Structures are given as structure tokens and as C-alpha cells.
Amino acid sequence: MNAASLNSGLVHTPLRPFGRVIEAPDGAEITDIPVDTLARWTVESRVLVLRGLRLLGKKEFADYCRLWGEVLKWEPGEVIDLIVEDDPKNYLFASGDVPFHWDGAFVEANPRYFFFQCLDATPDSGGETVFSDTTMAYRDAEPELRKRWERVSLTYKTEKLAHYGGEVTERLVSQHPATGVPVLRFAEPLDPDTYKNPVYVTVGGLQDDDRPDQFLDSTAELLHRSEYCYHHVWQSGDIVIADNYALVHGRNAFTGPTARHLQRVEVI
Ligand SMILES: [Fe+2]
Structure with a gap:
């Protein structure tokens, strides 16, 4: 299918409070849509959900993502299979919730985009x-809160139990590399009593009367507000492209047995 004829056959539906579903006609391939067009839509919408496209083989998926930029190589490979495990070492593979974070915090490179394809989903x-769209949270914040945020740096520490680990310090407020708008780089601490792979967070740059635990709680509460959050319910066949700079993301706990199988690739 050529790009012009496919473009007219794509049905765009906005998601709330941000994001976009794009449904493709039968027989369409992701490679029929120019990468720069999809990249523009991703930056505009922060999350793109593509439906009706053929899913890609594992190597083919990584090779496709390479059209967007350098693909991050993890120890297990370029494509990470996300499947719930019976006895996981890391919370990502357990069935509980995954608190907010951005991907790649513990690697040198900062991924621009991440890609998922959903091979299998279990409804309900x-x-x-x-x-959570941190650009919206920043936009809505009072000038005084923005000033407090500008001074803050967060240090994250985690043991390497899966494909990542180490210690990293990041300023809370950063700039989106494509749009220049302020973004928040925030990950929630993971309590060792609850999570298989705890993440410890220390806060630098607070004023005397600010308590670190209160600061972390209030920032997490703000980013969890419904006006900033899009909850994606997976369907088999979904291809999702997300902006790893504008967003933080996490996962709700599973409520029952699941055979869900996602594959994920990070593009720098
Ligand atoms: Fe993630």
C-alpha cells in the first residue's frame, strides 16, 4: 500500500486526556506510514495506539525501530518480552502494580521513544x-511550585536484579528534546516490603521546611491525578508508541490470571 492511499484510510480517534488511536485498513503495514509522520503524531499526542497493522517478528520489530534511531541493547537483547512470571526476580515480571517511572533511568542513554507490540491480551x-503527561502537570503548576521543582534533583538507587540497576541522579525538571517544553523526570520510590526490586530515592535541593517523603508523596499524587493520566487497556494486535520524555508510566496490578505478552523496544 502506498503512503498516500494509506494515509487517507487511517482513522484517528483522540484519547482522553491525551493520546490517539489510529486504526488502519486491512492489509496495512506499519512501514506503509512514513516514520517522520508517525514521529510527529507521537510528539503531538504523546501516546499513539496503532490498530489493524500486522505485528512484527522479534528481529523485524527491532529492525523497524532502528528506522527511528539507535535501539537500546539490554542484556537479554533489543526486544524485551514482558510476560508475567510465577517467581519473578523483578517487579516488572510480577503481577502487582508498577509505580511511575521513565524507561532507561539506569542506563547512560535516555530513550526518546518506546515501542510495544501486544501479542496476547487477557480481557478484564x-x-x-x-x-502520565508531565508536560500538562508542569503547565498547570503555580510559578512558586515550578521554582521549587527547578531546584530539586533526585537520586535513584536500585540493585541490578533484571536488565537494569545502579545509581543515578537527575534534575526533576528537564527539557523535551524535540519541543523544548519542560518535562518532569520522576520515578516513585519502591518500598522493599512491597516490591521485589526496591528503588530508593533521595531528594536534593529542598528548602529547610520541605520534608523529602512529603515532597515525593505530593509529586506522585499530582502525577496520578486523572486529568493527567491515560490508562491503556491492551488488545491483542496493539502497537503502541510512547514519548518517554514527556511521560512517566506505570502499570496497574493484574486482577486475575493473565496470559498477556508484550514486547518492548527502546529507541534513543
Ligand atoms: Fe517502563
């Missing part, structure tokens, strides 16, 4: 991926 079993 929870496990929605939750995306």
Missing part, C-alpha cells in the same frame, strides 16, 4: 499501562 484482568 487489569494490568492497564498508565501514562
Whole structure:
């Protein structure tokens, strides 16, 4: 299918409070849509949900993502299979919730985009991926709160139990590389009593009367507000492209047995 004829056959539907579903006609391939067009739509919408396209083989998926930029190589490979495991070492593979984070915090490179394809989904079993748009949270914040945020740096520490680990310090407020708008780089601490792979967070740059735990709680509460969050309910065949700079993301707990199988690739 050529790009012009496919473009007219794509049905765009906005998601709330942000994001976009694009439904493709039968027989369409992701490679029929120019990468720069999809990249523009991703930056505009922060999350793109593509439906009706053929899913790609594992190597083919990584090769496709390479058209967007350098593909991040994890120890297990370029494509990470996300499947719920019976005895996982890392919370990503357990059935509980995954608190907000951005991908690649513990690697040198900062991925621009991440790609998922959903090979299998179990309806009505929870496990929605939750995306929070930090650009909207920043835009709505009072000038005084923005000033407090500008001073803050967060240090994250985690043991390497799966494909990532280490210690990293990041300023809370950063700039989106494509649009220049302020974004928040925030990951929630993971309590060792609850999570298989705890993440410890220390806060630098607070004023004397600010308590670190209150600061972390209030920032997490703000980003969880419904006006900033899109909850993605997976369907088999979904291809999702997300902006890893504008968003933080996490996952709701599964509410029952699941056979869900996602594959994920990060593009720098
Ligand atoms: Fe993630």
C-alpha cells in the first residue's frame, strides 16, 4: 500500500486526556506510514495506539525501530518480552502494580521513544499501562511550585536484579528534546516490603521546611491525578508508541490470571 492511499484510510480517534488511536485498513503495514509522520503524531499526542497493522517478528520489530534511531541493547537483547512470571526476580515480571517511572533511568542513554507490540491480551484482568503527561502537570503548576521543582534533583538507587540497576541522579525538571517544553523526570520510590526490586530515592535541593517523603508523596499524587493520566487497556494486535520524555508510566496490578505478552523496544 502506498503512503498516500494509506494515509487517507487511517482513522484517528483522540484519547482522553491525551493520546490517539489510529486504526488502519486491512492489509496495512506499519512501514506503509512514513516514520517522520508517525514521529510527529507521537510528539503531538504523546501516546499513539496503532490498530489493524500486522505485528512484527522479534528481529523485524527491532529492525523497524532502528528506522527511528539507535535501539537500546539490554542484556537479554533489543526486544524485551514482558510476560508475567510465577517467581519473578523483578517487579516488572510480577503481577502487582508498577509505580511511575521513565524507561532507561539506569542506563547512560535516555530513550526518546518506546515501542510495544501486544501479542496476547487477557480481557478484564487489569494490568492497564498508565501514562502520565508531565508536560500538562508542569503547565498547570503555580510559578512558586515550578521554582521549587527547578531546584530539586533526585537520586535513584536500585540493585541490578533484571536488565537494569545502579545509581543515578537527575534534575526533576528537564527539557523535551524535540519541543523544548519542560518535562518532569520522576520515578516513585519502591518500598522493599512491597516490591521485589526496591528503588530508593533521595531528594536534593529542598528548602529547610520541605520534608523529602512529603515532597515525593505530593509529586506522585499530582502525577496520578486523572486529568493527567491515560490508562491503556491492551488488545491483542496493539502497537503502541510512547514519548518517554514527556511521560512517566506505570502499570496497574493484574486482577486475575493473565496470559498477556508484550514486547518492548527502546529507541534513543
Ligand atoms: Fe517502563
